[in-house]
Amino acid sequence: MYPLVRNRLFKTDAETAHDAVIKWLKRFGRLPLLPRLVRTLYTVPDTNLKQELWGLTFENPVGLAAGMDKTGDESLLGWQAFGLGFLETGGFTLKGQPGNEKPRMHRIVADEAIINRMGFNNPGAEKAAQTLAYVKPRLRIPLFINVGKGKDTAIENAPKEYADIVEILWLCGDGFVLNVSSPNTLGLRALQGKDFLRAVVQAVQDRTKRLPLGRHREPKPILVKVAPDLTDPELDDVLLVLTELRVSGVIATNTTIGREGLSVPTDKAWGLSGPPLFPKSLRMVRYIHVKAPELPIIGCGGIRSLETAYQMRCAGARLLQLYTGLVYHGPRLVPTINRGLSCQL
Numbered sequence: 001m002y003p004l005v006r007n008r009l010f011k012t013d014a015e016t017a018h019d020a021v022i023k024w025l026k027r028f029g030r031l032p033l034l035p036r037l038v039r040t041l042y043t044v045p046d047t048n049l050k051q052e053l054w055g056l057t058f059e060n061p062v063g064l065a066a067g068m069d070k071t072g073d074e075s076l077l078g079w080q081a082f083g084l085g086f087l088e089t090g091g092f093t094l095k096g097q098p099g100n101e102k103p104r105m106h107r108i109v110a111d112e113a114i115i116n117r118m119g120f121n122n123p124g125a126e127k128a129a130q131t132l133a134y135v136k137p138r139l140r141i142p143l144f145i146n147v148g149k150g151k152d153t154a155i156e157n158a159p160k161e162y163a164d165i166v167e168i169l170w171l172c173g174d175g176f177v178l179n180v181s182s183p184n185t186l187g188l189r190a191l192q193g194k195d196f197l198r199a200v201v202q203a204v205q206d207r208t209k210r211l212p213l214g215r216h217r218e219p220k221p222i223l224v225k226v227a228p229d230l231t232d233p234e235l236d237d238v239l240l241v242l243t244e245l246r247v248s249g250v251i252a253t254n255t256t257i258g259r260e261g262l263s264v265p266t267d268k269a270w271g272l273s274g275p276p277l278f279p280k281s282l283r284m285v286r287y288i289h290v291k292a293p294e295l296p297i298i299g300c301g302g303i304r305s306l307e308t309a310y311q312m313r314c315a316g317a318r319l320l321q322l323y324t325g326l327v328y329h330g331p332r333l334v335p336t337i338n339r340g341l342s343c344q345l
């Protein structure tokens with residue numbers, strides 16, 4: 001079924017197809033019974049897949065990566081129906097912004113990859129909080145909220161801005177992801193430097209100390225999402241800060257600015273996702289797991305099959321996230337991975 005849908009979708013440009021899918025998911029998510037029925041069909045009932053982490057229950061390890069839903073609307077209810085264990089929405093900035101000019105999302109079909117330079121197109125934290133106030137109570141799986149700095153925000157003001165956004169969205173999410181790794185906002189990746197990262201994490205931790213606790217009265221997890229293009233010494237610095245400040249976990253990785261593994265050359269200096277990213281994200285997960293074994297890792301980047309999901313888990317990822325794999329393989333990828341992991345477990 002999905003190959004037919006895909007053929008149709010791939011006749012239009014990547015962003016138009018994406019918007020059409022999100023619109024459809026929004027309508028589907030609002031229906032009274034059908035999403036629940038679909039969810040039973042897509043769910044793999046195996047308690048071995050279940051994990052308790054950060055006071056949250058993950059029925060299975062497969063989640064939706066950031067950027068697929070950028071508004072926090074009812075399309076999240078649609079995604080929930082496809083048997084995912086958790087969702088991530090955003091990235092949200094403090095003020096709404098249109099993102100970079102179009103075209104800004106492009107498929108590289110030969111490599112099952114995508115390159116994008118979306119640039120945090122989003123409605124802003126206040127508007128997202130209003131939308132999520134309706135959606136969040138209808139979600140039965142954990143929701144993470146991805147946070148980034150605005151296009152015009154000076155890097156010195158970023159720590160306060162991350163703290164402001166997290167505070168505005170605090171009641172709407174089960175956990176937060178400090179995104180310091182998108183390649184499409186000028187200066188954002190500099191926040192991975194030791195001093196800036198410490199300032200961002202500390203600002204968020206100081207602010208959230210006074211805010212209500214999450215489920216089971218545990219503190220809501222705050223994670224940091226890293227770029228696959230960090231050198232080992234740079235990653236060592238990041239890990240030093242994360243362990244020193246007892247950050248809840250790490251997402252490895254965001255898109256890459258490297259072009260290794262692409263069979264077709266491209267002149268677009270945008271963020272690359274999908275299979276060409278996989279060797280880098282896998283290596284990074286393995287590296288983090290060895291250097292900071294106590295730090296929970298969400299593995300993301302190029303997962304497109306049971307085999308790649310299994311490799312990510314063996315490398316040390318507790319949870320997994322999908323984006324580009326869903327575009328090329330459709331939502332069946334979720335139960336395919338879960339069923340396979342269930343057999344291997």
Ligand SMILES: Cc1cc2nc3c(=O)[nH]c(=O)nc-3n(C[C@H](O)[C@H](O)[C@H](O)COP(=O)(O)O)c2cc1C
Nearest residue numbers: 065066067090091116253254273274301302323324
């Ligand atoms: C169009 C697009 C938009 C994205 N937007 C975000 C974002 O806003 N925040 C973020 O942290 N990651 C964002 N990502 C990165 C994904 O969450 C993920 O880290 C990356 O695509 C690698 O996973 P994949 O190979 O499964 O796609 C985006 C990716 C794509 C393709």
